[in-house]
Amino acid sequence: MVFGSLIMPVALWAQPNDPHAGHNLNPMVDAHAGHADSEVATASSESPATNNGVMNHGQMQMQGAEAPADARDPHAYSDGYSLTEGPYARPGPRQLKLADEHQFWSVLGERLEYDPDNKTAVFDLQGWYGSTYNKAVVKLEGEVEEGTLKESETDLLWARALNAYFDTQLGVRFDNNDEGEDRQWLAFGIQGLAPYWFELDATAYIAEGGRSALTFEAEYELLFTQRLILQSRAELTFYGNDDLSNGVGSGLSTSALGMRLRYEFSRQFAPYFGFEWTGSYGKTADYQRAEGAPVRDTRLVAGVRFWF
Secondary structure, eight states, X not given: OHHHHHHHHHHHHHXXXXXXXXXXXXXXXXXXXXXXXXXXXXXXXXXXXXXXXXXXXXXXXXXXXXXXXXXXXXXXXXXXXXXSSSTTOOSSSOOOOOGGGSOEEEEEEEEXXXXXXXXXXXXXXXXXXXXXXXXXXXXXXXXXETTEEEEEEEEEEEEEEOSSSEEEEEEEEEEEESSSOOEEEEEEEEEEEEGGGEEEEEEXXXXXXXXXXXXXXXXXXXXXXXXXXXXXXXXXXXXXXXXXXXXXXXXXXXXXXXXXXXXXXXXXXXXXEEEEEEEEOHHHHHHHXXXXXXXXXXXXXXXXXXXX
């Protein structure tokens, strides 16, 4: 062991000198540290790297240049050619059709429910036919009591896509009231999907005699599973004028807040049950008190939601 300890220093001393022994072994240090100061200055001015090899982000430049002004124009690079005209058009009937050229349709039964306490049934249906950008929309909503249609609202609308999530709607609404007077309205609204997955439907109405109204609906669905879904729904109705014939007062007239738990056996068929709280306000509440009707009500409902 003594000889070994003496031999090791001697062996190390006897090795030939490393031609790079004077270099810094730290890989982050510039390998050309021994160059003249003028060369270092020149390299530093031409390169975004600092002396310790770390990139200076303030001197970096993005690759490429600015996008042309028409970069998102789908027809910017077609040179005026289309599917039906020009040297690339195929003879005979056109075979290729884009998605926004097709016509689709759908019917949604949002609410088809029964209230066993009041023995009333409520329906809320919506259907549309058209393309991606333009649709004909029909909305039906009403209440049936003991086999008789008590009241209903029918909207006939033309929907135009505003953006990827909302449609603007323009048309007319017809109100049928078994205990009051029928009304006709000019309707303008917006419907679609808001951020955080809220479904919104807001419509303003104008009728003869300066009558006006506004309805606002919002829905939100909480998925416990892919099939068990809790839907929250709120609806507010405002009127600009008193309508004594129909028992309606100006301002906030009625509200409805519902919670419905449904189970989707399929996306097209989902039975549900839940609660709905309704209320009347202002002069509308005064009219109902005068008729002996409650201004607040809680209902247990059961029904089915469907679409096809």
